[in-house]
Amino acid sequence: MTEHAGVVRDEAGLRKGLAELDELEGRIRDVGVHxxxxxxxxxxxxxxxxxxxxxxxxxxxCALxxxxxxxxxxxxxxPGLDPAQxxxxxxxxxxxxxxxEIPPVPQEIASLMREVDTEGKLVE
Known part of the structure:
Protein backbone atom coordinates (compact mmCIF):
# COMPACT_ATOMS: atom_id res chain seq x y z
CA MET A 1 0.00 0.00 0.00
CA THR A 2 2.85 2.38 0.76
CA GLU A 3 4.41 1.72 -2.64
CA HIS A 4 1.25 1.78 -4.78
CA ALA A 5 -1.35 3.80 -2.86
CA GLY A 6 0.72 6.39 -1.05
CA VAL A 7 0.11 10.12 -0.95
CA VAL A 8 0.71 10.51 -4.70
CA ARG A 9 -0.89 7.84 -6.89
CA ASP A 10 -1.36 7.05 -10.56
CA GLU A 11 -3.27 4.46 -12.56
CA ALA A 12 -0.24 2.30 -13.33
CA GLY A 13 0.76 2.08 -9.67
CA LEU A 14 -2.79 1.39 -8.49
CA ARG A 15 -3.20 -1.39 -11.05
CA LYS A 16 0.15 -2.89 -10.01
CA GLY A 17 -1.00 -2.75 -6.39
CA LEU A 18 -4.21 -4.59 -7.32
CA ALA A 19 -2.20 -7.25 -9.18
CA GLU A 20 0.04 -7.78 -6.16
CA LEU A 21 -3.02 -7.90 -3.92
CA ASP A 22 -4.58 -10.58 -6.17
CA GLU A 23 -1.47 -12.70 -5.64
CA LEU A 24 -1.48 -12.06 -1.89
CA GLU A 25 -5.19 -12.95 -1.59
CA GLY A 26 -4.42 -16.26 -3.33
CA ARG A 27 -1.79 -16.98 -0.71
CA ILE A 28 -4.14 -15.93 2.12
CA ARG A 29 -6.54 -18.73 1.12
CA ASP A 30 -3.81 -21.21 2.06
CA VAL A 31 -3.26 -19.83 5.57
CA GLY A 32 -3.88 -22.50 8.19
CA VAL A 33 -5.71 -21.76 11.44
CA HIS A 34 -4.99 -24.07 14.36
CA CYS A 62 -11.81 3.51 -5.07
CA ALA A 63 -8.54 5.38 -5.71
CA LEU A 64 -8.50 3.98 -9.24
CA PRO A 79 -3.81 16.67 -11.16
CA GLY A 80 -6.95 18.78 -11.49
CA LEU A 81 -10.11 18.97 -9.43
CA ASP A 82 -13.17 17.61 -11.30
CA PRO A 83 -16.50 19.03 -10.03
CA ALA A 84 -18.30 15.98 -11.48
CA GLN A 85 -16.35 13.79 -9.07
CA GLU A 101 -24.15 12.08 -3.75
CA ILE A 102 -22.91 14.34 -0.95
CA PRO A 103 -25.82 16.01 0.87
CA PRO A 104 -25.75 19.79 1.24
CA VAL A 105 -24.03 21.20 4.31
CA PRO A 106 -26.62 22.39 6.86
CA GLN A 107 -26.75 26.20 7.10
CA GLU A 108 -25.71 26.27 10.78
CA ILE A 109 -22.49 24.47 9.82
CA ALA A 110 -21.99 26.32 6.52
CA SER A 111 -22.00 29.64 8.37
CA LEU A 112 -18.95 28.50 10.38
CA MET A 113 -16.94 27.43 7.32
CA ARG A 114 -14.38 29.47 5.44
CA GLU A 115 -12.42 28.84 2.26
CA VAL A 116 -8.82 27.68 2.68
CA ASP A 117 -6.41 28.20 -0.18
CA THR A 118 -4.88 24.88 -1.25
CA GLU A 119 -2.98 26.22 -4.27
CA GLY A 120 0.46 24.58 -4.43
CA LYS A 121 -0.13 22.38 -1.39
CA LEU A 122 0.24 18.62 -1.67
CA VAL A 123 -1.69 17.70 1.47
CA GLU A 124 -3.78 20.04 3.57
Whole structure:
Protein backbone atom coordinates (compact mmCIF):
# COMPACT_ATOMS: atom_id res chain seq x y z
CA MET A 1 0.00 0.00 0.00
CA THR A 2 2.85 2.38 0.76
CA GLU A 3 4.41 1.72 -2.64
CA HIS A 4 1.25 1.78 -4.78
CA ALA A 5 -1.35 3.80 -2.86
CA GLY A 6 0.72 6.39 -1.05
CA VAL A 7 0.11 10.12 -0.95
CA VAL A 8 0.71 10.51 -4.70
CA ARG A 9 -0.89 7.84 -6.89
CA ASP A 10 -1.36 7.05 -10.56
CA GLU A 11 -3.27 4.46 -12.56
CA ALA A 12 -0.24 2.30 -13.33
CA GLY A 13 0.76 2.08 -9.67
CA LEU A 14 -2.79 1.39 -8.49
CA ARG A 15 -3.20 -1.39 -11.05
CA LYS A 16 0.15 -2.89 -10.01
CA GLY A 17 -1.00 -2.75 -6.39
CA LEU A 18 -4.21 -4.59 -7.32
CA ALA A 19 -2.20 -7.25 -9.18
CA GLU A 20 0.04 -7.78 -6.16
CA LEU A 21 -3.02 -7.90 -3.92
CA ASP A 22 -4.58 -10.58 -6.17
CA GLU A 23 -1.47 -12.70 -5.64
CA LEU A 24 -1.48 -12.06 -1.89
CA GLU A 25 -5.19 -12.95 -1.59
CA GLY A 26 -4.42 -16.26 -3.33
CA ARG A 27 -1.79 -16.98 -0.71
CA ILE A 28 -4.14 -15.93 2.12
CA ARG A 29 -6.54 -18.73 1.12
CA ASP A 30 -3.81 -21.21 2.06
CA VAL A 31 -3.26 -19.83 5.57
CA GLY A 32 -3.88 -22.50 8.19
CA VAL A 33 -5.71 -21.76 11.44
CA HIS A 34 -4.99 -24.07 14.36
CA UNK A 35 -6.57 -23.44 17.78
CA UNK A 36 -4.39 -24.61 20.66
CA UNK A 37 -4.34 -24.52 24.44
CA UNK A 38 -3.60 -20.80 24.37
CA UNK A 39 -6.83 -20.12 22.50
CA UNK A 40 -7.73 -18.88 19.07
CA UNK A 41 -4.92 -16.42 18.36
CA UNK A 42 -4.35 -17.97 14.91
CA UNK A 43 -7.98 -17.29 14.07
CA UNK A 44 -7.73 -13.68 15.27
CA UNK A 45 -4.59 -13.15 13.17
CA UNK A 46 -6.27 -14.72 10.12
CA UNK A 47 -9.28 -12.40 10.46
CA UNK A 48 -6.95 -9.43 10.86
CA UNK A 49 -5.09 -10.44 7.69
CA UNK A 50 -8.36 -10.82 5.76
CA UNK A 51 -9.62 -7.46 7.00
CA UNK A 52 -6.35 -5.79 5.98
CA UNK A 53 -6.57 -7.27 2.48
CA UNK A 54 -10.20 -6.18 2.17
CA UNK A 55 -9.33 -2.66 3.27
CA UNK A 56 -6.44 -2.56 0.78
CA UNK A 57 -8.72 -3.67 -2.07
CA UNK A 58 -11.35 -1.05 -1.18
CA UNK A 59 -8.71 1.68 -1.06
CA UNK A 60 -7.06 0.68 -4.33
CA UNK A 61 -10.31 0.23 -6.27
CA CYS A 62 -11.81 3.51 -5.07
CA ALA A 63 -8.54 5.38 -5.71
CA LEU A 64 -8.50 3.98 -9.24
CA UNK A 65 -12.09 5.13 -9.79
CA UNK A 66 -11.44 8.70 -8.56
CA UNK A 67 -9.79 10.25 -11.60
CA UNK A 68 -8.93 13.62 -10.07
CA UNK A 69 -6.95 15.18 -7.24
CA UNK A 70 -9.15 16.02 -4.26
CA UNK A 71 -8.08 16.61 -0.66
CA UNK A 72 -5.47 14.05 0.37
CA UNK A 73 -6.13 11.93 -2.74
CA UNK A 74 -3.46 13.04 -5.21
CA UNK A 75 -3.43 11.49 -8.68
CA UNK A 76 -0.34 12.53 -10.61
CA UNK A 77 -2.10 11.46 -13.83
CA UNK A 78 -5.18 13.59 -12.96
CA PRO A 79 -3.81 16.67 -11.16
CA GLY A 80 -6.95 18.78 -11.49
CA LEU A 81 -10.11 18.97 -9.43
CA ASP A 82 -13.17 17.61 -11.30
CA PRO A 83 -16.50 19.03 -10.03
CA ALA A 84 -18.30 15.98 -11.48
CA GLN A 85 -16.35 13.79 -9.07
CA UNK A 86 -17.57 15.59 -5.94
CA UNK A 87 -19.21 12.42 -4.63
CA UNK A 88 -18.44 9.78 -2.05
CA UNK A 89 -17.12 6.59 -3.58
CA UNK A 90 -18.50 3.61 -1.70
CA UNK A 91 -16.82 0.25 -2.06
CA UNK A 92 -19.52 -2.43 -2.24
CA UNK A 93 -17.31 -5.48 -2.74
CA UNK A 94 -14.60 -6.51 -5.19
CA UNK A 95 -15.02 -4.60 -8.44
CA UNK A 96 -18.05 -2.66 -7.18
CA UNK A 97 -17.53 1.04 -6.55
CA UNK A 98 -20.72 3.07 -6.25
CA UNK A 99 -21.13 6.84 -6.32
CA UNK A 100 -23.07 8.46 -3.51
CA GLU A 101 -24.15 12.08 -3.75
CA ILE A 102 -22.91 14.34 -0.95
CA PRO A 103 -25.82 16.01 0.87
CA PRO A 104 -25.75 19.79 1.24
CA VAL A 105 -24.03 21.20 4.31
CA PRO A 106 -26.62 22.39 6.86
CA GLN A 107 -26.75 26.20 7.10
CA GLU A 108 -25.71 26.27 10.78
CA ILE A 109 -22.49 24.47 9.82
CA ALA A 110 -21.99 26.32 6.52
CA SER A 111 -22.00 29.64 8.37
CA LEU A 112 -18.95 28.50 10.38
CA MET A 113 -16.94 27.43 7.32
CA ARG A 114 -14.38 29.47 5.44
CA GLU A 115 -12.42 28.84 2.26
CA VAL A 116 -8.82 27.68 2.68
CA ASP A 117 -6.41 28.20 -0.18
CA THR A 118 -4.88 24.88 -1.25
CA GLU A 119 -2.98 26.22 -4.27
CA GLY A 120 0.46 24.58 -4.43
CA LYS A 121 -0.13 22.38 -1.39
CA LEU A 122 0.24 18.62 -1.67
CA VAL A 123 -1.69 17.70 1.47
CA GLU A 124 -3.78 20.04 3.57
Missing amino acids: PDLAGYQDLAHAFDLLASAMSARATLE ERRETRGCHNRSDY QVNLVWAGPGQVERE
